[in-house]
Amino acid sequence: MSGQPVVEFKQVSKSFGQRKVLDHVSFTVNEGEVLCILGRSGTGKSVTLKLMIGLLKPDSGSVLVGSEDISQLEGDGLAKIRRDIGFLFQSAALFDSFTVGDNLALPVKHFDKKHKSPKQIQTEVEDMLRQVGLEKDVNKLPSELSGGMKKRAGLARALVLNPKLLLVDEPSSGLDRITASEIDELLMKFNTERNTTMIIVTHDVRGARKLADKVAVLDEGNLVGFGTVEELDRSDNGLVRELISESQS
Template sequence: MTPRPPDTEPKLRLRDVRKRFGAQMVLDGIDLDVMPGESLVVIGGSGSGKSVLLKCILGLLRPDAGSIVIDGAETVGLDGRARDRVNAHLGMLFQGAALFDSLPVWQNVAFGLIQGRHTRNRAEARERAMACLAQVGLRPEVADLVPSELSGGMQKRVGLARAIATRPDIVFFDEPTTGLDPIMADVINDLIVATTKDLGATALSITHDMASATKIADRIAMLYRGRLIWVGPAKQVFESGNAHVDQFVHGRADGPITDETDKTPARSGR
């Protein structure tokens, strides 16, 4: 059997990933492949398990069962330095940006560079942080401010700069446009597309904002009650032929999706 060329191997492969909190099955056998350079967006309502899926991939939660392979290596069960080595190739933009309050903006951006041993030189780290800030459209004066002095949109930009500072192979975006006005949301979407393209990185995003999903996705997957019920090209999401997907993407109250998931939200805490 001849081995397949490397670029046909998925960058990220999930097989039968399951996660339960108490009696509630949050992820119920997720199978997913994300190819190198691809941007895949997982959509779904609140409590559908999107954040838990992301946390399992990032190693913040341990799945009860299943396999998560990143760059050909199994990552489920990795701890300590082995996990850090995997994470060194990943970037993450958190929903609320999750900037460190106690550090100025440039140190937030350079954090991964210094901690991940990409550089030990603070001057060099600062220089690279400034370049990343420029890349996301922030002026140099911002570098010495603390996160609480920034607007929500600026915090998202700094979060994006931090996520790309180490030039990761895979970038994850957790609800990147939540809480932003439509114009700022579009700016962030453009930045996400531009920066991931510039890095040549693979992107996995989770969102319930369809404008964002269609803008940044090559493929879209829909998560409903812990299962992926539809995966397809982004262009086809509005003609999927799946009643659940149709209801979600058109934002209709009537349809097969009830607000049952809202009554029993998925817990992502530990």
């Protein structure tokens, strides 16, 4: 389980105006691991994910993805790193005007158009949709999907290029417990089958306890807890114990 480091945060700080969202945060996620990031709302969890894919730049510190500092990259260098990162947004962020199939085809066309025929791309898209149980919905628009289906379509889009790293923002938000559990099962399946490293921001402690190899707890811009679920259960920090407590579910 402890392979090469895939993501390393080194003394990362990030502010928006006067508000410090991350304050000298450091941690490492290794290959194949699932890290769940917990914390109260507004403690910089989603910002952490956006820093990992270069949508935001840190004010100081470095964010290593593989061996590259993603905050220093632009253009082709950034595109090359992003090719190996999938991102499932909180709202799934499917393109309204595209069908589910076209949503999945977009990244494949962008990165592999020269090497793949339209037929191959279509086959890959259909295969990916089959894996998340949406094979019959390839021609539907996002507006025709339920919340859970949107999440599954978003997950399929994030995984269609078979990324080494998957970033997931609030996979269970807005979903009932059964649907949220189905999404968790899918994440576990892809982690096991593809050895995809996953970093999941969540408020769902039950899901986190089930999925996580490690848990990070953020509070007011500081990393106040980092370790396995068992280690955090024994943490000296009351907030960490409270956030990781099963009764939170």
